[in-house]
Amino acid sequence: MTDQDKQPTGDQSIGDKAKPQSAPLVRAPLRGEVPRRGLLLTAWLIFGAGVTGMVGAMTRFLFPNVLYEPPQEFKAGFPAEYAIDAVDTRYKASNAVWIIRESKGFYVLSTVCTHLGCTPNYLVAEEKFKCPCHGSGFIKSGINVEGPAPRPLERFKITLAEDGQLLIDKNTKYQQEKGQWGLPGSYLEYVG
Numbered sequence: 001m002t003d004q005d006k007q008p009t010g011d012q013s014i015g016d017k018a019k020p021q022s023a024p025l026v027r028a029p030l031r032g033e034v035p036r037r038g039l040l041l042t043a044w045l046i047f048g049a050g051v052t053g054m055v056g057a058m059t060r061f062l063f064p065n066v067l068y069e070p071p072q073e074f075k076a077g078f079p080a081e082y083a084i085d086a087v088d089t090r091y092k093a094s095n096a097v098w099i100i101r102e103s104k105g106f107y108v109l110s111t112v113c114t115h116l117g118c119t120p121n122y123l124v125a126e127e128k129f130k131c132p133c134h135g136s137g138f139i140k141s142g143i144n145v146e147g148p149a150p151r152p153l154e155r156f157k158i159t160l161a162e163d164g165q166l167l168i169d170k171n172t173k174y175q176q177e178k179g180q181w182g183l184p185g186s187y188l189e190y191v192g
């Protein structure tokens with residue numbers, strides 16, 4: 001075969017050059033049509049969110065439903081730290097009690113209004129507890145004297161601990177209208 005035989009014919013070389021490079025055809029999404037890749041991603045996101053929610057809910061059951069409250073029994077310092085004839089408010093916010101010292105001893109009042117449970121304020125000048133919700137008033141002993149409160153403030157047990165500190169026990173309460181303010185524990189006799 002001669003070199004002439006190996007040369008491509010004129011028709012062959014023109015045909016090769018004219019052939020366009022074939023690229024994969026991608027159909028453009030029609031109007032309103034969501035691309036399949038987007039649909040898959042959305043499905044995975046929803047699935048992931050669902051799994052995360054379930055794991056979170058299951059984890060929540062692993063921990064007990066504990067309500068953290070201040071202890072019902074607590075020491076409240078030494079008697080000498082309290083001024084005579086004063087309403088001491090240092091345990092109002094933390095333990096919801098007022099501690100009152102008289103010349104003969106101590107008693108403890110609940111800070112819960114006996115009307116609907118609001119927290120009264122002690123007004124030093126007027127020497128009374130005044131509830132900001134509906135205006136109930138209580139004198140220093142805890143007796144209700146004005147407003148809708150139907151009964152006196154409650155008292156809690158107070159004794160002396162072995163180390164000489166005041167020991168308040170909110171598990172034991174005393175109600176005046178039931179004649180309980182005369183019971184042992186409702187009043188701590190102390191002359192210091």
Ligand code: FES
Pocket residue numbers: 113114115116117118131132133134135136147148149
């Ligand atoms: S809650 Fe105190 S007066 Fe109503």
